[in-house]
Amino acid sequence: QVQLVESGGGLVQPGGSLTLSCAASGFIFSAYGMSWYRQAPGKERELVAVITRLGDGANYADSVKGRFTISRDNAKNTLYLQMNSLKPEDTAVYYCHRHLGAYWGQGTQVTVSS
Numbered sequence: 001q002v003q004l005v006e007s008g009g010g011l012v013q014p015g016g017s018l019t020l021s022c023a024a025s026g027f028i029f030s031a032y033g034m035s036w037y038r039q040a041p042g043k044e045r046e047l048v049a050v051i052t053r054l055g056d057g058a059n060y061a062d063s064v065k066g067r068f069t070i071s072r073d074n075a076k077n078t079l080y081l082q083m084n085s086l087k088p089e090d091t092a093v094y095y096c097h098r099h100l101g102a103y104w105g106q107g108t109q110v111t112v113s114s
Helices: none
Strands: 003-007 010-012 018-025 034-039 046-051 058-060 068-073 078-083 092-098 108-112
Touching: 003 092, 018 034, 018 092, 018 108, 034 068, 034 078, 046 068, 046 078, 058 068
Parallel strands: 010 108
Antiparallel strands: 003 018, 018 078, 034 046, 034 092, 046 058, 068 078, 092 108
């Protein structure tokens, strides 16, 4: 079955960096576009970044543009989110999502605080 397992979250100071990973299994990873979403306490889940199935195109929420980079390694069935210049408002649970179906990982917590 489809499995998405996020990792790499943690506590980081403002201005710091983190890289999230999402290990995918149970489907042909290179056949699907992928996304990262996040959900902060008391807020709705929001789209952070999207990447095409071959990794040749990406789009970002305005709030993270220029600071976050989505990428993928289809040979390793892994999706990444490089997050730089982190702000307290980036604090949330981050989820990876496979397009064309309601497939989500369990999420990884990112906390940006001094």
